[in-house]
Amino acid sequence: xxxPFVVGALALVVVPAAVTLALALFDHDLVRSPRWxxxxxxxxxxxxxxxxxxxxxxxxxxxxxxxLRLGGALALALLLHHRRxxxxxxxxxxxxxxxxxxxxxxxxxxxxxxPLHGPINLVLAAVGAPTPSWLTEPAAxxxxxxxxxxxxxxxGFLILLAARAAIPGEVYDLGRLDxxxxxxxxxxxxxxxxxxxxxxxxxxxxxxxxxxxxxPALVVTDGGPPPFSTxxxxxxxxxxxxxxxxxxxxxxxxVVMLGVTVLMLVAQAGILRRHRLLWG
Amino acid sequence: xxxxxxxxxxxxxxxGARALDGVDLDAAAGETLAILGPSGCGKTTLxxxxxxxxxxxxGSVHIDGxxxxxxxxxxxxxxxxxxxxxxLPHLSVAENIAFGLRARGRRRPDDVDRRVAExxxxxxxxxxxxxxxxxxxxxxxxxxxxxRAVARRPAxxxxxxxxxxxxxxxxxxxxxxLxxxFDGLGVTVLHVTHDQAEAQALGHRVAVxxxxxxxxxxxxxxxxxxxxxRFVAGFLGIPPMNxxxxxxxxxxxxxxxxxxxxxVPGGRRLDAGIRPEAIRLGGAGEGTPGRVQAVDPTxxxxxxxxxxxxxxxxxxxxxxxxxxxGEEVRVVARPGAFHLFDRDTGAAWAHxxxx
Numbered sequence: 275x276x277x278p279f280v281v282g283a284l285a286l287v288v289v290p291a292a293v294t295l296a297l298a299l300f301d302h303d304l305v306r307s308p309r310w311x312x313x314x315x316x317x318x319x320x321x322x323x324x325x326x327x328x329x330x331x332x333x334x335x336x337x338x339x340x341x342l343r344l345g346g347a348l349a350l351a352l353l354l355h356h357r358r359x360x361x362x363x364x365x366x367x368x369x370x371x372x373x374x375x376x377x378x379x380x381x382x383x384x385x386x387x388x389p390l391h392g393p394i395n396l397v398l399a400a401v402g403a404p405t406p407s408w409l410t411e412p413a414a415x416x417x418x419x420x421x422x423x424x425x426x427x428x429x430g431f432l433i434l435l436a437a438r439a440a441i442p443g444e445v446y447d448l449g450r451l452d453x454x455x456x457x458x459x460x461x462x463x464x465x466x467x468x469x470x471x472x473x474x475x476x477x478x479x480x481x482x483x484x485x486x487x488x489x490p491a492l493v494v495t496d497g498g499p500p501p502f503s504t505x506x507x508x509x510x511x512x513x514x515x516x517x518x519x520x521x522x523x524x525x526x527x528x529v530v531m532l533g534v535t536v537l538m539l540v541a542q543a544g545i546l547r548r549h550r551l552l553w554g
Numbered sequence: 555x556x557x558x559x560x561x562x563x564x565x566x567x568x569x570g571a572r573a574l575d576g577v578d579l580d581a582a583a584g585e586t587l588a589i590l591g592p593s594g595c596g597k598t599t600l601x602x603x604x605x606x607x608x609x610x611x612x613g614s615v616h617i618d619g620x621x622x623x624x625x626x627x628x629x630x631x632x633x634x635x636x637x638x639x640x641x642l643p644h645l646s647v648a649e650n651i652a653f654g655l656r657a658r659g660r661r662r663p664d665d666v667d668r669r670v671a672e673x674x675x676x677x678x679x680x681x682x683x684x685x686x687x688x689x690x691x692x693x694x695x696x697x698x699x700x701x702r703a704v705a706r707r708p709a710x711x712x713x714x715x716x717x718x719x720x721x722x723x724x725x726x727x728x729x730x731x732l733x734x735x736f737d738g739l740g741v742t743v744l745h746v747t748h749d750q751a752e753a754q755a756l757g758h759r760v761a762v763x764x765x766x767x768x769x770x771x772x773x774x775x776x777x778x779x780x781x782x783x784r785f786v787a788g789f790l791g792i793p794p795m796n797x798x799x800x801x802x803x804x805x806x807x808x809x810x811x812x813x814x815x816x817x818v819p820g821g822r823r824l825d826a827g828i829r830p831e832a833i834r835l836g837g838a839g840e841g842t843p844g845r846v847q848a849v850d851p852t853x854x855x856x857x858x859x860x861x862x863x864x865x866x867x868x869x870x871x872x873x874x875x876x877x878x879x880g881e882e883v884r885v886v887a888r889p890g891a892f893h894l895f896d897r898d899t900g901a902a903w904a905h906x907x908x909x
Binding site for chain 1: 602627640654
């Protein structure tokens, strides 16, 4: 019964992972035969400025985007929890950006962020706000990639919606009888109930953040504007592997990416354990 | 502080159906009013209307003479206990009890602790203060829910089937404790239940509700001995009252029995009801012959279903000496033990005197 799953997991996950780990120790360009360099790739990574910039960009993106995404998903879930007119349409709207294919999503944003003709800058200009040159200024470009990630919160939204629905309604009735306002109810009732779900989503989103930045950076900003302001780790790996044909080097970067992700997850677990957000 | 509760003309509609259809109800200060009715009769909606969690379409709610119809729940000084105890799983028992006190935000810590200890002692859970709800039994959780409700010293206490999820044994024990708590506090209590034994044990008065209407309000004896209509007669009493159509004749007949006694008014279509405990199995020559269909021993009694004269009759007899299935018996009704109801309106026409 689990045969096909095991075969798939092996062929699509385990084997490529093992190959990548092995590849990290070689220098390979698909033309000449692989040459053993041991840890030489990793040493070269340490010296590589572009790698350091990529790492910094990725971590900054994760640190900023993950809390914003979770907050957005939670806000949406709480707002769309109660049955109201048209709430079905609003829920669908919240999910839509997530189910749109990544590249199509990126291309839509390419148009939206156009400094002269894109709707975003047109609206900003109409209300007298500054109109940054989204794709040609480094800081604005990084902000743009973060903003793009804020709308694809569909999965977190669905999961938090379920978590909120699992809270018995009588708890809120009792809160209202006690005269508790909306904010105390949120902080002392809703938040503790959804905290374990939020923690799980935070871990998942952190992993996701390291990879989610790939398509927008490739399609919309192309890793620029110079120098490398939106070059994230996945972009770095992609370029080194498929454009510069340095497969071993790219594989080593991938291994570092894995290590950094694990470190961030461990740090999260430590913080949460200390804060007793998980009860029991 | 106690307060009376008065509901006048409450109408509440949900999705085109009338959950409450013109309800008038009074509970005197310090009284325990049991609200009894089958599932879906609107009694929970009634409770929520008093609490302010639901707003009636028309009608008014008064608590202690104050019109609170438009007031939010937090300003009515009302506390509630639910069937699902609704304790917060991430807080200890003491913190759960204190939740309502702290929600107001104006209590000093030592004051809060004292109130929590008092409420816990009253509800019988003061030995559980440091535990989490997950580590409590069902009965203990309900005690904590009760402590949480009384910690604020509310004017009115509302209970929505609080014992329904407890097993029968535990239920009767907790029932006794509840009675003590209510009497001790002297608070006005509205206790909603579908369990008539619970309603009659805990309520000073019982309000029988069905399909959004109040059928009768009276003491437990009132609603049992003098039901106002056919519904109340059939609802109160286990096993339920036997009901037969009254057939004209000399004397008139009801099922297998003859109706003797006060003149049954002619020209009126009536139903006659007689409680199973007023029927006995007599000796040769007495009453009407019949055959036993079923025998259910329950506690000290046995419920015997007999087919007599083409009618199904249920009698309550002592457990020892009960008949067996298939036995030929004679059913005898105690004279004058019949209730008479108008067949068309269901309203009560006459009641038997005391046995």
